[in-house]
Amino acid sequence: MPEIRRLPSALVNRIAAGEVVERPAAALKELVENAIDAGARRIGVVLADGGLQRIEVVDDGCGMGPEAMALALERHATSKLPDALIGPDGAIELVTTLGFRGEALPSIASVARLTIESREQGASEGWRRVVDHGALLADEPAALPPGTRVRVEELFAKVPARRKFLRSARSEYAACLDVVRRLAMARPDVAFTLETLGDGTKRTVLNLQADEELATRVARIIAHELKDNSVAIELERDTPHGVMRLTGVAGLPTWNRGVADHQYLFVNGRPVKDRLLVGAVRGAYADMLARDRHAVLALFLDLPPQDVDVNVHPAKTEVRFRDSAGVRGFIVSGLRQALATGDRRSAQGPDRGAMARWQAEPIMEQGDLLPSRLREGAGVGMSQAPLWPQQAHPNHDTRPGPGAGGEREGLLLREAALAWSQPQGRAEEAAPVPAEAQAYPLGIARGQVANTYIVAEAADGLVLVDQHAAHERLVLERLRAAGADESVRRSQALLVPDVVEMDEVDCDRLEDAAGGLARYGLVIERFGPSAMLVRAVPSAIAKADTAKLLTDLADDIAKHGKQEDSGALLLAERLELVLATMACHGSVRAGRVLSVAEMNALLREMEATPRSGQCNHGRPTWVKLSMEDVEKLFGRH
Ligand SMILES: Nc1ncnc2c1ncn2[C@@H]1O[C@H](COP(=O)(O)OP(=O)(O)OP(=O)(O)O)[C@@H](O)[C@H]1O
Numbered sequence: 001m002p003e004i005r006r007l008p009s010a011l012v013n014r015i016a017a018g019e020v021v022e023r024p025a026a027a028l029k030e031l032v033e034n035a036i037d038a039g040a041r042r043i044g045v046v047l048a049d050g051g052l053q054r055i056e057v058v059d060d061g062c063g064m065g066p067e068a069m070a071l072a073l074e075r076h077a078t079s080k081l082p083d084a085l086i087g088p089d090g091a092i093e094l095v096t097t098l099g100f101r102g103e104a105l106p107s108i109a110s111v112a113r114l115t116i117e118s119r120e121q122g123a124s125e126g127w128r129r130v131v132d133h134g135a136l137l138a139d140e141p142a143a144l145p146p147g148t149r150v151r152v153e154e155l156f157a158k159v160p161a162r163r164k165f166l167r168s169a170r171s172e173y174a175a176c177l178d179v180v181r182r183l184a185m186a187r188p189d190v191a192f193t194l195e196t197l198g199d200g201t202k203r204t205v206l207n208l209q210a211d212e213e214l215a216t217r218v219a220r221i222i223a224h225e226l227k228d229n230s231v232a233i234e235l236e237r238d239t240p241h242g243v244m245r246l247t248g249v250a251g252l253p254t255w256n257r258g259v260a261d262h263q264y265l266f267v268n269g270r271p272v273k274d275r276l277l278v279g280a281v282r283g284a285y286a287d288m289l290a291r292d293r294h295a296v297l298a299l300f301l302d303l304p305p306q307d308v309d310v311n312v313h314p315a316k317t318e319v320r321f322r323d324s325a326g327v328r329g330f331i332v333s334g335l336r337q338a339l340a341t342g343d344r345r346s347a348q349g350p351d352r353g354a355m356a357r358w359q360a361e362p363i364m365e366q367g368d369l370l371p372s373r374l375r376e377g378a379g380v381g382m383s384q385a386p387l388w389p390q391q392a393h394p395n396h397d398t399r400p401g402p403g404a405g406g407e408r409e410g411l412l413l414r415e416a417a418l419a420w421s422q423p424q425g426r427a428e429e430a431a432p433v434p435a436e437a438q439a440y441p442l443g444i445a446r447g448q449v450a451n452t453y454i455v456a457e458a459a460d461g462l463v464l465v466d467q468h469a470a471h472e473r474l475v476l477e478r479l480r481a482a483g484a485d486e487s488v489r490r491s492q493a494l495l496v497p498d499v500v501e502m503d504e505v506d507c508d509r510l511e512d513a514a515g516g517l518a519r520y521g522l523v524i525e526r527f528g529p530s531a532m533l534v535r536a537v538p539s540a541i542a543k544a545d546t547a548k549l550l551t552d553l554a555d556d557i558a559k560h561g562k563q564e565d566s567g568a569l570l571l572a573e574r575l576e577l578v579l580a581t582m583a584c585h586g587s588v589r590a591g592r593v594l595s596v597a598e599m600n601a602l603l604r605e606m607e608a609t610p611r612s613g614q615c616n617h618g619r620p621t622w623v624k625l626s627m628e629d630v631e632k633l634f635g636r637h
């Protein structure tokens with residue numbers, strides 16, 4: 001029988017370190033969390049070489065005496081377990097500090113050179129302890145102000161197996177920055193600085209004041225513009241153990257990003273990257289964003305400690321909820337509600353670039369009858385701006401990238417571009433405006449441009465509406481309302497059912513979804529191995545081409561079914577997304593002439609419909625040029 005032996009403690013520590021500190025950002029996270037737990041009001045972080053060479057965290061918290069410091073470097077020694085929790089019944093979930101295991105410092109000390117200097121508040125001097133890969137190098141007095149300074153150097157220098165897995169200084173730095181951002185967001189009451197050292201120069205990356213408002217802190221970390229492009233989230237729900245609360249800032253769907261980096265999620269004050277929460281956010285925005293775009297937000301979920309276990313992941317970034325479906329539903333419905341009401345603002349004014357293009361239009365020279373944009377080589381103004389149709393999709397950070405809307409979009413844009421090549425503006429004769437029109441936020445239709453955009457006059461500005469995007473959205477909301485309300489007549493039966501031939505796999509997919517689709521008024525059934533029978537279509541899209549509709553739906557179901565990267569979508573959400581595809585089939589195309597009555601009807605319906613400010617892919621359906629902006633353009637301001 002092979003002999004069973006206990007591992008030497010240095011090896012135990014090193015194994016634990018592999019889990020707790022797999023890269024510099026993880027060590028940094030532990031150090032900053034310790035500073036927060038120590039009650040610091042100011043936390044300073046310095047990184048050299050993305051943290052690979054050095055990580056330093058300075059705080060003005062409670063500090064430690066020499067004995068405490070020695071103990072802090074032992075495994076499973078912590079000052080954070082309240083007496084009530086020690087013993088067989090101790091409930092670990094009642095811990096309110098970020099740390100609780102007494103694991104971080106000894107782990108780091110076993111795979112790096114760790115220097116801790118600390119001075120207790122009120123003590124006359126400080127103390128220093130240096131441990132190099134587990135070996136004590138110094139234990140001596142040190143001069144420093146009250147608080148603690150921890151330095152980690154040469155992480156994994158003597159652990160080649162781990163060092164090998166580290167990435168470039170640049171990507172380690174990015175991960176460190178992310179850690180500081182998340183913790184700083186969780187604690188707007190604490191001041192944070194982040195400095196980097198590289199090539200002998202020091203650079204201040206973050207400098208956040210103490211006691212900031214949450215919204216201010218969030219905007220300072222994400223982007224200044226977030227303030228004007230977000231809604232505040234504030235809601236509560238009772239649970240068996242107390243109250244569940246969701247607060248924070250949610251970016252409007254039109255202000256989206258190509259990566260999900262700017263989703264900051266917190267559970268009971270702890271930054272997490274939890275699949276359930278990420279999936280809930282995705283579900284909430286699902287039909288308002290193209291698939292490859294991501295919402296920007298900071299969400300703080302607080303719930304009774306009994307309802308969540310934070311001790312399921314070595315770096316504490318994942319949690320487990322007692323009632324995960326309840327939490328998910330709370331977040332999805334909360335976000336959707338907030339976005340529905342915040343929707344009036346989702347169409348922002350034109351961005352600065354667009355304004356600049358207007359303003360730069362040079363005054364025509366005398367005798368020069370060609371507009372400047374048609375003149376060759378004109379040095380300034382519109383000539384610098386790309387001509388339509390490129391302009392339709394400026395490569396702007398907040399807009400979907402090329403191809404986001406798929407081929408259909410591209411086609412529509414080409415149609416629109418064609419329309420633009422011949423002037424097609426139509427204006428209505430000025431009719432007296434009824435008094436109630438003053439109150440219409442989207443104003444009164446005045447004409448149509450390129451058979452694609454509605455021009456309307458509102459009390460406070462000029463409104464441009466993308467008729468296709470807007471109508472698509474309205475149809476979607478109508479379909480959805482029909483699905484939610486049993487009393488609404490949802491569908492129009494076809495006199496002769498349509499037979500649509502399709503491949504067998506697609507038929508299988510549609511057959512599976514048939515029950516859900518029927519709820520929204522699309523009644524289909526299997527018709528032999530490779531065909532579907534369409535018996536009724538939703539009234540909202542009565543004129544749709546059924547064959548194309550079914551093919552697109554099958555494709556969509558296939559796509560969403562596979563979307564497992566950030567939490568698979570629930571069936572109900574998948575159906576919602578499929579609705580977006582249906583909506584597209586039933587909506588007014590770009591390039592269709594609309595009467596003034598039709599235009600006004602569209603505007604009124606938009607005003608009355610929640611979430612109508614963005615199309616199903618997250619682009620605005622309308623923009624407003626305020627009177628002030630118009631006056632600026634003419635130098636009247
Ligand atoms: N910046 C600091 N200021 C004051 N005390 C500190 C500081 N950092 C660590 N300590 C003390 O050292 C102890 C050990 O820290 P360590 O991070 O290893 O464990 P922990 O924070 O208790 O738990 P966890 O492993 O979950 O982080 C802490 O409990 C705390 O008492």
Ligand SMILES: [Mg+2]
Binds near residue numbers: 033034098100105
């Ligand atoms: Mg800790």
